[in-house]
Amino acid sequence: MTSVRIYKAQGIILARKNVGEADRVLTVFTNEYGKVRVIAKGIRRINSRRSPHLEVFNHVGLMIRHGKAMDSVTEAEMIESFPTIRHDLGRVGVGYYLCEIVEVLVAERQEHRDVFALLLHALRELDTNASLHLPLLAGRISKELLRTLGFTGPKKEPVAADVVSYIEGIAEKRLKTPKFYRQLTRVSGI
Structure with a gap:
């Protein structure tokens, strides 16, 4: 064979x-x-x-x-290719943040079509929605990713300020992108 x-x-x-x-x-x-x-x-x-x-x-x-x-x-x-994301520092920061969450929470070689669809939808929204409030999108999608991957239930959802800490606890390592995103928001005035 x-x-x-x-x-x-x-x-x-x-x-x-x-x-x-x-x-x-x-x-x-x-x-x-x-x-x-x-x-x-x-x-x-x-x-x-x-x-x-x-x-x-x-x-x-x-x-x-x-x-x-x-x-x-x-x-x-x-x-x-999502060209709008690449030309806006705030969108770049959110894009990297969402990609890092998927990278640290998803095990290798485990199919997650629902997570793939959610990430693709988020990137499309980042690319096309001109009136998007970036921190709200980042919080909403990160909570949806946690729920879809089974890390939260209906009664166990972290508040927006604790999402990064919650993800870092699951991954057992610090995320790089929240610090990067904070620096971008200071530089670009988002």
Whole structure:
């Protein structure tokens, strides 16, 4: 019996980390396989065709090859890029915050189609809603993520000020983005 060496997935890029001279490790939250870590070889080269597709927040279609140590991206196709988010510091902060929550709360290789749909909806709202109150969106979506993942029930929901502390308690580590978001709000006057 042969195993499938290449698989197709639709995902949202949550995070990236440069490795070596030209490679990047990506954390991708896929609709089909949950959170996966993959390597994109040669993506940091100037002539890389995949580079523009594999940026944080992008909704992409991927072809991924199973590897011994880590799976690798062989093809990438842009589905949605959310350009408005990238041009507004406040929206960037909220986007990173939501992606970090998903990254720390979702275990690898566990399918969560409802969480994928919620994150995709939040990114679309961040991108298209001009009159959006960013702190309210961040609080609402983070509470929905906690509820969807089963960390809160109807009678056990943290108040808005405690959501970050509650998530940090579950993850057993401090989140990086709330501090980043506070700095952005001071700089940009949000």
